[in-house]
Amino acid sequence: MKRDRYLELPREEMNTLFEFYLRKLQRVDGFWFLGVEERFGTKEAAEINSEVWGKVGRRDAEAARNMLGVTGVGIPPLIEALKKTFMAFADWEIEQVSDTHAVFRVTTCYPQKARIEKGKPLYNCRSSEEAFFKGYSQGIDPRFTVRCGFCPVDKYFDDLWCEWHFFLG
Numbered sequence: 777m778k779r780d781r782y783l784e785l786p787r788e789e790m791n792t793l794f795e796f797y798l799r800k801l802q803r804v805d806g807f808w809f810l811g812v813e814e815r816f817g818t819k820e821a822a823e824i825n826s827e828v829w830g831k832v833g834r835r836d837a838e839a840a841r842n843m844l845g846v847t848g849v850g851i852p853p854l855i856e857a858l859k860k861t862f863m864a865f866a867d868w869e870i871e872q873v874s875d876t877h878a879v880f881r882v883t884t885c886y887p888q889k890a891r892i893e894k895g896k897p898l899y900n901c902r903s904s905e906e907a908f909f910k911g912y913s914q915g916i917d918p919r920f921t922v923r924c925g926f927c928p929v930d931k932y933f934d935d936l937w938c939e940w941h942f943f944l945g
Contacts, residue, residue, distance in 0.1 A: 798864045805865070806887060809899075822903060830907030836861050837915025849917035850944055851878050857916055866937070876944040879925070880909070885937035888928055898928040905938065913942050920944055 782790065813821035840846040840857035847853065851872050858870055858880065867884035888898055902924055913920035925939030932938065 801864050802886060806890060809887075818899070822900065826903040826907040829904045830911045833908035833911030833913075834915045837912045840916075846916070849919075851875060851942070854878060854913055854916045854920070854942060858912075878942045880940040880942065882937040882939075883935055885928075885932075888932075888937060898932075900929045901938070902927050902930075905940065909940050909942070917944065 782793075785793065809821055809825060812824055837857060840861050844857070844860045846857045846860065851874075855870050855872060855878060862868065865886055866882045868880060868882045870878060870880045872878050885901075888901070891897070891899055905927060906922060906924060909922045910920075913922055921943045923941045923943065925941055926932065927938035927940075
């Protein structure tokens with residue numbers, strides 16, 4: 777469908793289509809990972825996943841700048857960019873702790889919940905998420921470092937799956 781055809785859609789239909797594409801993205805990512813995991817094992821799937829999501833993070837930050845008008849460097853543009861682009865895989869919140877520190881918390885992780893529902897063990901997502909957030913944050917400002925507060929499989933809660941700290945320095 778060409779862009780102008782989307783623009784002709786009624787708002788309600790556009791919202792429905794948007795939700796469809798978000799869910800489709802979730803399905804593609806999930807089935808891709810499960811296929812690689814079944815064929816090559818969890819360790820290899822996790823390594824490939826980390827490489828892919830590191831690249832996706834950087835590209836998402838570039839898209840936030842080029843397509844969504846995010847400008848500047850530092851914590852406020854990072855928060856703005858994440859609010860505009862990070863939607864598909866989790867419910868989350870972000871807090872600016874100081875001028876040089878923000879905390880990103882995932883309150884519902886749909887991929888992990890899907891694994892539990894399918895009787896699969898939790899996925900050790902630390903390296904994939906770290907690669908994504910490093911690529912993303914450094915796409916906004918190369919001075920960012922990222923540290924995991926906690927994430928599955930080491931620690932998580934029903935209403936708080938992981939916590940990521942962004943430091944500017």
